Amino acid sequence: MKKPVFITVLLLPLLYAGAQDVTRYKRLRKTDKELNQILQDWNVPGFAVAVVEKDKIIYSAGYGYRDFENKKPVTVNTLFPIGSSTKAFTATLLGQLEAQGELELTDRPAQYLPGFHFYNEGMDREISLLKILSHQTGLPRHDYSWYYFPSGSREELVERIAHQEPTAKVGEQWQYNNFMYLLAGSVAEQLKGSSWEEQVDERIFTPLEMGRSNTSIVEMAQDDDAAKGYTAHLDRDPERVNYYDIKGMSPAGAINSSVMEMSHWLMTWINGGVYQGKEVFSSAFYERAINPQIMMGGSPGARHPDIHLSSYGLGWFITSYRGHYRVEHGGNIDGFSSSVAFYPSDSIGIVVLVNENYSALPDIIRNTIADKLLDLEPGNWSEERLKGYRAALKSSQQDTTQEKDMLRKPGTVPSHPLEAFTGKFGHPGYGTLEIKLVNDTLLASTCYTDMQLRHYHYNVFDVRVTRKGEDTNAYDSGLKFNFQVSERGEIESFSSGLQEGLDPIRFDRAPLEEALETEEMMAYAGNYSLHGMVFKIFLAKDSALHMEVPGQPEYTLVPYKADEFNIEGLKGYGLRFIRNEESLIHKVLLMQPNGTFEAERKD
Structure with a gap:
């Protein structure tokens, strides 16, 4: 196999203005070489990275290819889907609406979405917008619902939530759920009368000068500097992965951006909600968003005891990273991975965007750079993860057929x-x-x-x-x-x-989708006798077949398949009509849990 040629594009010079910046500049001198080595060791197509201090970009570069087949290099302006790193944008929209007095994060979603409800009344009473944004609803992910059964209709997807069962009590534990950010975005839409996409563009992208960032994978694909997604392999070329159009679930993960424009987003958070002297969101929301709303896991681990106290804020993961307060959110969507992080006490931000499916690189690169900037003993982040990955790969390649069967x-x-x-x-x-x-x-x-x-x-x-x-x-x-x-x-x-x-x-x-014509339904109408008891089947005013049995309520018949109907509201009950040699209905089978009974037509 030919060795891949790795391209490094450093489009922006390192910027510095003071002694502290000069020190950090020196610490980043070997970064380019190390990141190229990571690219080669992991054999990924490409990635882009930018580092922010306060309101300056102090490092930015693109590595490898945005289009591996055509050897088009990644630049600092290459667009990548950022996946769930989108969630902080959605939380920010609600924070802006709260600052304007249009909602309270302690409100319930049903106050803004008429007819909406959760799986049970207890959830309806207890779940607030705050609990939605911090994943405290008791709902597990239910991700197969939107991923394998997608819908472009946001309303239809929101309606599914009422039928999704919880696995914990409200507020009992942290459980990540993409549907909750769909719900949060839908609340913003209902309040403002404009789409989530329009609000993100108007209220965040525009003031932050994120002119090329967008919320449509179709739009991103048309950009001349857009990354293509891949699944990478250590021993062979990467495989292309088609873009996943997350349109219906956009508030949970639809933003596409570059490290240059995401740097503006990081600057805003590092500066407490202010970008170039203008407030984008309130300091009150800033404090709430980056403070723990629920603990995820507090105990130090054996491998990295200096990384602990994991919690979730509003659209952000919060961790004590080797003695430094870290606020971060990653993202994964078909063919792409991301990490957007900042360290509030250190005024440092790092964004990493990778065109590899479920990549380890965002974490590896972020930690590698953070260790330099925070003057920490360098961790063996790439070597450690690569060793674990190789071991897992070897294990998965072993023949497990006998065990599986x-x-x-x-x-x-x-x-x-x-x-x-x-x-x-x-x-x-x-x-x-x-x-x-x-x-x-x-x-x-x-x-x-x-x-x-x-x-x-x-x-x-x-x-x-x-x-x-x-x-x-x-x-x-x-x-x-x-x-x-x-x-x-x-x-x-x-x-x-x-x-x-x-x-x-x-x-x-599912029952028959095609409605029966009046003439077809009339073929079933008539009087039927069962052991001397006569009951009637007729076409009612609601254009549906009904069954009238002496001494019982009137039943509605729902078409199930050819010549067969279910009884509405009664599980396990149905009717199957029998045709004679002339294809005319002459009998009906009444099917119910305690048996099947045959009735003859009497007219």
Whole structure:
């Protein structure tokens, strides 16, 4: 394999004005060489870094390639998706609104979003905007909901929250949740009558002179100096990863920026909310945002006992880093990783943007530079992480098939023909999945992913995933779909362990989407006799079929599939109509948990 050629672009000179700055300049002299070595050791496509002191950029550089295939170098102006580093921007919008008297962070989201509610009434009462921004809601991530089942509709995604189950009490523990930042952004939208994207541009990008930063991956892709995303490998060239359009979840992670423009963001935080003499957000919000709202873990670790007291503020992680107060947030989105950090007591800020999927480099580079600037004994950050990565890689490459298959029951087959597993299945907190049979293989698809279902045992299938538009082999998602059979003997649902700490999420077969014509529904209408009791099926004013049984309430029939209806509000109850040789309805089967009963048509 050819050795890659590494390009370093240092577009801005180091700036200094005083003795302290000169000292820091000297400490950064070997940085360029060290960062090039990190680039080579990890074999990543590229990255950019900028270092800020107070209101000056004292170091900025691009390394490697923003476009590996075409050998286009990273510059300090290259745009990268910053992922969850976006969250501090969303928190800031709410801080600005509070300063203007338009809301209080102690308010509940339902005060601004009519009809919104959480999974239970207790959560509705106790969850405030402050708890949302600091991840104290009791909700786990539920990330598969937006990642594998995305929607461009922010309203639809917010509605899913009501059906997402918590795993802890409100305020009991810290649990990261992207949906909560979607919710925070939606509150800002409702209050101002403009989109989250418009507000970020108007209230943050514009005053901070972040003119090329944006909130659209489509817009970023059209920029002449935009990075492409990759999965890196130590022993071969990186693989391209398609951009992920996070549009529906934008307030949780949609910003794209460069290290130059993110430096303006860091300057603002280092200066307590002020950029070039103008207040962008209040000092009161600044203090609240960078103060711990909830502890994540306080005990020193064995490997790095001088890094401890981890907590979360408002859009920021807060840590005691080797005796220095660090405020930071990382970000990961397909093909990209980031770290945006500042040290308030030291007036130092560092931003690292990398075009590698789930990269260790943002942390490694940030710590390497921080040790120099804070006059600390240098840590072996790259060497230590690389050693651990190689060990993990070696372990994962070992044959684990025998261990994996210990739970598998060989020689089993599905209970039904594969065709019976097809159809649309949905969960109100996750979305809808359609399963089709293509060339004797079950394929499931959402608007973002294609899934290949491979038989494991009985009615359980392994799930292998391919992102749409990528010409790559499907990868093992680690998920399984376990299909359930109804009392009618039909495949009615599947469940999958999509969220740790909860029972498998159940996706029920969706009813027919196509509305039946009046003439079609009238074919089922009539009087039917069951052991001498006559009941009536008729077309009601609501254009739906209803069933009238003597001495019982009127029931609404919901189309389920051809000639079959469910009874609304009664799980396990349904009707299956039987046609004669002339294809006319002459019988109906009443299906219910205690049995199936046949009734004859009497008209």
